[in-house]
Amino acid sequence: MQVALFATCLVDAFFPRAGQATVALLERLGHEVVLPREQTCCGQMHINSGYPDQALALIRRHVTTFEPYDVVVAPSASCVGCARHQHPTVARRLGDTALADRAEALAARTYDLSEFLVDVLGVTDVGASYPHRVTLHPTCHSLRMVRVGDRPLRLLRAVRGIDLVEMPGADACCGFGGTFAVKNSDVSTAMLSDKLRDILTVRAEVVTAGDVSCLMHIDGGLTRLRTGTRAVHLAEILASTDG
Amino acid sequence: MTFLGMPTAPRGVGRLRGDAPFPVAARAALTDTQLRRNIGHATETIRARRAALVAEMPDWEQLRRAGEAIKADTLARLPEVLVQLEEQVTAAGGTVHWARDAIEANAIVTSLVQATGADEVVKIKSMVTQEIGLNEALAAAGITAHETDLAELIVQLGHDRPSHIVVPAIHRNRTEIRDIFRRAMPGVRPDLTDDPPQLAEAARTYLRRKFLSARVAVSGANFAVAETGTVVIVESEGNGRMCLTLPEVLITVMGIEKVIPTFADLEVFLQLLPRSATGERMNPYTSMWTGVTAGDGPREFHLVLLDNGRTATLADPDGRAALHCIRCGACLNVCPVYERVGGHAYGSVYPGPIGAVITPQLTGVADNPDLPFASTLCGACFDACPVRIDIPSMLVHLRARAVASKGASLERGVFGAIAWTLRSPRRFSAAIRLARLGRLLGRRRDRISRLPWPLSRWTVARDAPRPPRQSLREWWRSRPTKPGAGE
Numbered sequence: 001m002q003v004a005l006f007a008t009c010l011v012d013a014f015f016p017r018a019g020q021a022t023v024a025l026l027e028r029l030g031h032e033v034v035l036p037r038e039q040t041c042c043g044q045m046h047i048n049s050g051y052p053d054q055a056l057a058l059i060r061r062h063v064t065t066f067e068p069y070d071v072v073v074a075p076s077a078s079c080v081g082c083a084r085h086q087h088p089t090v091a092r093r094l095g096d097t098a099l100a101d102r103a104e105a106l107a108a109r110t111y112d113l114s115e116f117l118v119d120v121l122g123v124t125d126v127g128a129s130y131p132h133r134v135t136l137h138p139t140c141h142s143l144r145m146v147r148v149g150d151r152p153l154r155l156l157r158a159v160r161g162i163d164l165v166e167m168p169g170a171d172a173c174c175g176f177g178g179t180f181a182v183k184n185s186d187v188s189t190a191m192l193s194d195k196l197r198d199i200l201t202v203r204a205e206v207v208t209a210g211d212v213s214c215l216m217h218i219d220g221g222l223t224r225l226r227t228g229t230r231a232v233h234l235a236e237i238l239a240s241t242d243g
Numbered sequence: 244m245t246f247l248g249m250p251t252a253p254r255g256v257g258r259l260r261g262d263a264p265f266p267v268a269a270r271a272a273l274t275d276t277q278l279r280r281n282i283g284h285a286t287e288t289i290r291a292r293r294a295a296l297v298a299e300m301p302d303w304e305q306l307r308r309a310g311e312a313i314k315a316d317t318l319a320r321l322p323e324v325l326v327q328l329e330e331q332v333t334a335a336g337g338t339v340h341w342a343r344d345a346i347e348a349n350a351i352v353t354s355l356v357q358a359t360g361a362d363e364v365v366k367i368k369s370m371v372t373q374e375i376g377l378n379e380a381l382a383a384a385g386i387t388a389h390e391t392d393l394a395e396l397i398v399q400l401g402h403d404r405p406s407h408i409v410v411p412a413i414h415r416n417r418t419e420i421r422d423i424f425r426r427a428m429p430g431v432r433p434d435l436t437d438d439p440p441q442l443a444e445a446a447r448t449y450l451r452r453k454f455l456s457a458r459v460a461v462s463g464a465n466f467a468v469a470e471t472g473t474v475v476i477v478e479s480e481g482n483g484r485m486c487l488t489l490p491e492v493l494i495t496v497m498g499i500e501k502v503i504p505t506f507a508d509l510e511v512f513l514q515l516l517p518r519s520a521t522g523e524r525m526n527p528y529t530s531m532w533t534g535v536t537a538g539d540g541p542r543e544f545h546l547v548l549l550d551n552g553r554t555a556t557l558a559d560p561d562g563r564a565a566l567h568c569i570r571c572g573a574c575l576n577v578c579p580v581y582e583r584v585g586g587h588a589y590g591s592v593y594p595g596p597i598g599a600v601i602t603p604q605l606t607g608v609a610d611n612p613d614l615p616f617a618s619t620l621c622g623a624c625f626d627a628c629p630v631r632i633d634i635p636s637m638l639v640h641l642r643a644r645a646v647a648s649k650g651a652s653l654e655r656g657v658f659g660a661i662a663w664t665l666r667s668p669r670r671f672s673a674a675i676r677l678a679r680l681g682r683l684l685g686r687r688r689d690r691i692s693r694l695p696w697p698l699s700r701w702t703v704a705r706d707a708p709r710p711p712r713q714s715l716r717e718w719w720r721s722r723p724t725k726p727g728a729g730e
Contacts, residue, residue, distance in 0.1 A: 050646030144622030177619025185700035220705030
């Protein structure tokens with residue numbers, strides 16, 4: 001199957017390893033991956049910060065870029081959630097119904113990585129090996145916007161050598177929230193400190209998630225405090241064949 | 244001067260505006276470690292109770308959808324439903340008053356109390372009378388209002404403000420309550436301990452005298468049934484039942500969105516509300532009354548229908564579902580922001596996620612531009628809401644209105660520049676190359692520990708990622724074999 005990788009701007013610019021891992025994983029499973037070069041950003045930050053007017057051109061670019069492909073996969077539930085739920089709404093509210101319809105059609109074949117693996121490919125054991133103590137931060141948008149449910153956990157449980165531990169209060173927000181982390185820095189930090197406590201309580205070596213944005217936030221706290229626990233994208237674990 | 248044309252809906256006035264912007268008030272609240280402990284403990288307890296009781300309901304999702312549908316239908320034909328309510332209440336011997344805003348409502352209630360000659364009233368816990376600042380308005384007219392709900396009494400005696408829609412003293416623990424009672428409750432025993440039965444007994448003794456002497460009671464309303472003119476109060480302590488039956492005159496203030504069309508609609512809401520609000524299958528006291536009944540209960544009944552920004556809210560198709568709210572507080576109990584800062588930081592009497600969408604709509608978003616941003620959009624509120632109010636989407640919608648109300652700003656310029664960059668893959672690639680200079684900042688630890696304002700608000704507590712040597716698109720181009728062209 002040919003898969004267009006919706007890399008997301010954050011992965012492209014700051015966390016290419018999550019994108020490389022997604023490519024490696026999908027190719028290992030026998031699929032052809034393409035990276036449409038016209039892609040930039042889905043516009044989520046602009047939409048959620050109150051600038052849907054500025055996001056409209058980004059939505060149009062996203063839809064035009066990915067429209068030719070049968071399947072679009074992103075290593076980010078948050079960006080998939082934006083494309084699926086916000087693109088049609090914003091386009092419609094700003095009067096571009098044609099774009100809204102196109103966005104809706106594209107959204108129907110746009111998947112978060114865990115959805116794509118479990119629902120479309122029908123695999124939970126992707127042949128990975130990762131001999132580390134890992135805890136999953138399920139992420140708010142994975143759980144409550146895209147509703148991936150336990151798909152990431154099912155994928156992780158099938159990884160060889162993994163010591164998977166559940167952190168307390170796993171479904172609680174880490175406090176990132178996009179510009180919230182800057183506009184309400186103090187509240188965001190208070191939420192992060194509780195999330196770090198829960199990660200450290202289960203003595204995880206690695207915290208993983210399906211979104212680099214939450215991981216960037218959690219990693220920022222983990223490294224600031226020199227905890228020795230690292231943040232790794234789900235795709236990197238699933239792509240791994242170490243040990 | 245007045246002009247002909249479309250009438251404008253009044254803006255909400257009353258206790259809907261705080262003294263400080265949310266981020267500032269929240270920062271102060273975060274330093275109150277006792278408050279964080281009290282609220283963290285209380286919300287965790289209610290969350291667990293609610294979750295257990297919702298899980299035992301096989302038709303919970305259908306009930307939520309039914310609640311949503313009834314509210315949407317009611318709002319779609321609000322004028323006719325309200326007029327029907329007025330007719331039925333009047334036919335049953337009650338008197339209906341219409342108040343455009345808090346000032347009018349307070350004036351109506353004050354004059355009604357003055358007409359009885361009473362100088363004190365007993366009150367049932369009500370959000371709407373908190374919204375309009377009724378106690379303060381009555382005090383200005385020489386009338387003392389006595390709160391009879393235990394938590395509202397704690398708030399009132401402590402010269403405090405409610406911090407939760409259902410549990411107004413959630414920010415207080417029992418030791419603090421003992422101190423407030425010892426300090427401010429007339430006739431309290433000086434050796435009062437913080438044992439909950441002792442605290443309840445002290446309040447009961449104090450309040451019993453008020454119930455027996457008061458001639459006027461003031462309440463809010465959980466529901467008002469248009470087809471019968473029946474008003475409904477749901478409560479836990481029995482103080483409401485005392486207020487609704489003992490005094491001679493009963494004055495009920497309700498927001499116009501509290502009306503429901505039929506008595507059968509209560510079937511849905513009386514299942515949704517107690518489970519969501521207090522984690523109970525059924526609340527201990529549900530009182531319903533229809534006008535006045537000779538020889539039974541109050542001889543006079545007044546119903547004050549309050550707008551105070553609700554019609555303006557109804558005018559916005561993307562925001563009007565906020566009026567579906569049945570004031571259960573479930574969204575507060577699951578909100579990670581509320582859990583850490585408490586209710587006072589929101590400024591308005593309506594805190595938490597629902598407060599962040601109701602308050603700016605009642606006052607106009609320009610008066611509360613920070614509240615729609617007081618959320619990470621984590622979505623826990625939507626999942627907990629018994630009438631399926633999509634609070635996260637509404638917050639996003641209100642953010643756009645808040646930004647628009649500010650017009651040109653430095654922030655708009657910055658976002659515009661970012662959007663301009665992202666509109667072209669070439670400019671985006673150039674920006675990535677430029678950001679790579681940031682690698683210098685992260686030499687020592689492979690992380691960046693300090694960035695200039697406004698990103699300093701990130702690095703104050705968190706490291707920032709060091710830009711990688713190669714972006715994903717650069718790596719893609721450098722791949723030796725490309726099975727898919729993708730160009």
